[in-house]
Amino acid sequence: MNLLLSVEGVRVNYRTERGEITAVRNVSFYVDKGDILGIVGESGSGKSTLAYSVLNYIKPPGKIISGSVKLEGVGDLLKLGKEDVRKVLWKEIAIVPQATQNSMNPTMDVKDHFIDTMAAHGQNDKQKILETANRLLEEVKLDPQIVLSAYPHQLSGGMKQRVLIALSLVFEPKLLILDEPTSALDVVNQRLIMDLLKALHQKMGISIIFITHDIQLIKGFANKVLILYAGKAMELGDVNEVWNTPLNPYTIALLKSIPTLHGDVNSVSGIPGSMPDPYAEITGCPFASRCKFAKPVCFEKDPDFLEYKPGHFSACHFSKDIGDNYG
Ligand SMILES: Nc1ncnc2c1ncn2[C@@H]1O[C@H](COP(=O)(O)OP(=O)(O)OP(=O)(O)O)[C@@H](O)[C@H]1O
Ligand SMILES: [Mg+2]
Numbered sequence: 510m511n512l513l514l515s516v517e518g519v520r521v522n523y524r525t526e527r528g529e530i531t532a533v534r535n536v537s538f539y540v541d542k543g544d545i546l547g548i549v550g551e552s553g554s555g556k557s558t559l560a561y562s563v564l565n566y567i568k569p570p571g572k573i574i575s576g577s578v579k580l581e582g583v584g585d586l587l588k589l590g591k592e593d594v595r596k597v598l599w600k601e602i603a604i605v606p607q608a609t610q611n612s613m614n615p616t617m618d619v620k621d622h623f624i625d626t627m628a629a630h631g632q633n634d635k636q637k638i639l640e641t642a643n644r645l646l647e648e649v650k651l652d653p654q655i656v657l658s659a660y661p662h663q664l665s666g667g668m669k670q671r672v673l674i675a676l677s678l679v680f681e682p683k684l685l686i687l688d689e690p691t692s693a694l695d696v697v698n699q700r701l702i703m704d705l706l707k708a709l710h711q712k713m714g715i716s717i718i719f720i721t722h723d724i725q726l727i728k729g730f731a732n733k734v735l736i737l738y739a740g741k742a743m744e745l746g747d748v749n750e751v752w753n754t755p756l757n758p759y760t761i762a763l764l765k766s767i768p769t770l771h772g773d774v775n776s777v778s779g780i781p782g783s784m785p786d787p788y789a790e791i792t793g794c795p796f797a798s799r800c801k802f803a804k805p806v807c808f809e810k811d812p813d814f815l816e817y818k819p820g821h822f823s824a825c826h827f828s829k830d831i832g833d834n835y836g
Contacts, residue, residue, distance in 0.1 A: 512581060513716050514540040514563070514602075514684060519576030519587075521555070521562050521740075530787040532558040532571070534740040534795075537814055537822075540684065540733075542581075545710060545717045547727035547748070549763070550737030551784060556720045557607055559737070560686050562587075563718075564602060565594045580684075599630055603677035605670075607688040607720075612673060613661040619646075619672055620657040627679055645675035648712075649705055667698035671705065678709070686718040691726065703730055724763050728752060736760050739784050739795035742814050746821035756823035756832050758802045794825070802827055 521533040533555045540546050550556050561567050563578050565586045578586040583597060598604075606612050613622060623642040624635070632638060639657075646653040649671040661669060670690055677685055687706070691699040707730065710717055719731060727734050727748060734751050736744040736759060744757040755761050762780045782799035785791055794800070797807040806826050814824040817832055825831065 511541045511543075512539060513542045513544070514581070515577075515579045516563060517577045517579075519559070519562050519578065520574040521558050521567055522572055522574055523558075524570045524572070528788050532740050532787070533562060535576070535814070536737070536740070536742045538735045538742060538745050540716050540718065542683075542716055543710075543714060544733055545706075545719060545731040547731035547734045548718060548720045548737060549722070549724045549727060549734060551722055553739075553784060553787065554737040555740035556722075556737060557688055558740075560604060560688050560718070560720060563686065564598060564604060565589060566598070599626070599677075599682060600680040601682055602684045602686065603680070603682040604686040605673045605677050605688065605690055608693075613669060615661050618658050618660050619664075622672070622676060623657075623679065626676055630680060632679075641679055642675070645678050646672070648678070648709065649675045650701075651675070665698075667694050667701060670694065670698075670702055674702075674705070674709075678713070678715075681713070682715065684716045684718065686720070688720045689722070690719070692722070699726075706730075725767055736763065739787075739791070741795055741811075742822070742824060743796070744821075744823045745814075746818075750818070750821055754832060756817055756821065756828040757825045758800045758827075758831070759796045760823075761831075762799075762801075802831070 516539065517537045518535045519533055520531065520535050523530045523532055536559055548556055558571065562573050567573050573587060576587060580586055580601060583601060586594060586597060620642065624638055627638045642657060643653040646656055651668060651671055656672065664672065691702050694702065706717060709715060731748055734748050735742060738759050743759045744751060744755065751760060755764060765778050766780060780799055785795050793808040793810055794812050797803045800807065812824045812826045814822050816822050817828050
């Protein structure tokens with residue numbers, strides 16, 4: 510079996526003073542060993558919430574309402590207690606959180622970050638820790654001589670991101686989740702991080718979940734893609750298949766919004782309208798009001814996420830017609 514992670518029907522709500530928000534709506538997806546899965550969605554579509562629910566690490570006012578997250582060799586992470594989840598974190602699955610700028614302690618140098626992280630999981634042998642830190646910093650193309658004694662404010666955004674990636678690998682996790690690792694970076698550093706991840710993926714055989722709001726970063730990098738909209742999984746499949754024969758109107762609209770180097774500028778279009786108010790109760794498909802294929806049924810019934818072709822899933826009442834006619 511090649512299956513590493515299987516996420517089924519995960520629903521996460523936030524209870525706020527204004528009311529309850531459903532941030533993740535019955536999302537299902539899976540990661541095979543060796544996959545690079547890109548998770549794409551607009552701001553507020555639930556990407557970070559989904560990432561943390563995979564780790565059973567949702568803090569109040571958030572709550573995982575239902576679903577399962579089965580990790581090969583471990584079982585359902587959503588059934589584990591806090592202590593057992595902590596054991597899985599870093600050793601089985603590691604996450605590089607969004608907003609790098611704040612995810613390092615400004616009073617600790619890089620060496621202390623390695624010591625702190627490894628000691629928290631039972632590794633106290635300083636020599637071993639330093640060996641690991643040296644090796645991993647070189648792996649992310651940083652000079653340990655310079656970087657180990659540096660404080661976060663002495664590092665550029667791109668360097669900090671690379672330190673965080675090195676830190677996430679200290680226990681050789683099977684799965685690495687990166688939440689918008691390139692959004693705060695310029696194009697050159699963006700490329701550098703992505704090339705680096707690709708090299709680590711090949712060398713270490715690690716599986717990767719790469720979260721981004723920018724669908725352009727996915728092609729040529731990930732082999733699978735999951736498209737989220739307003740907390741709902743809209744489409745999941747092999748990247749080339751989703752690009753060539755998308756089954757979901759939201760994906761089609763997203764792909765149309767990508768400018769190409771040689772394409773006609775006039776054929777590039779934004780998606781009119783905006784995401785639904787998270788406090789409003791949605792009956793039907795959350796994309797219906799912006800969808801040019803929408804019919805009355807779309808406003809009445811939320812479409813199920815179904816497998817239309819092997820490994821290719823979509824949530825749309827008209828995916829079959831779209832699949833038959835697209836292109
Ligand atoms: N702590 C919280 N309390 C209340 N609502 C929250 C909280 N965290 C997230 N939300 C809401 O949940 C929804 C999903 O948020 P989330 O941060 O997961 O989206 P995202 O896709 O990661 O967005 P971004 O691209 O901006 O990082 C949003 O409507 C957001 O306002
Ligand atoms: Mg986020």
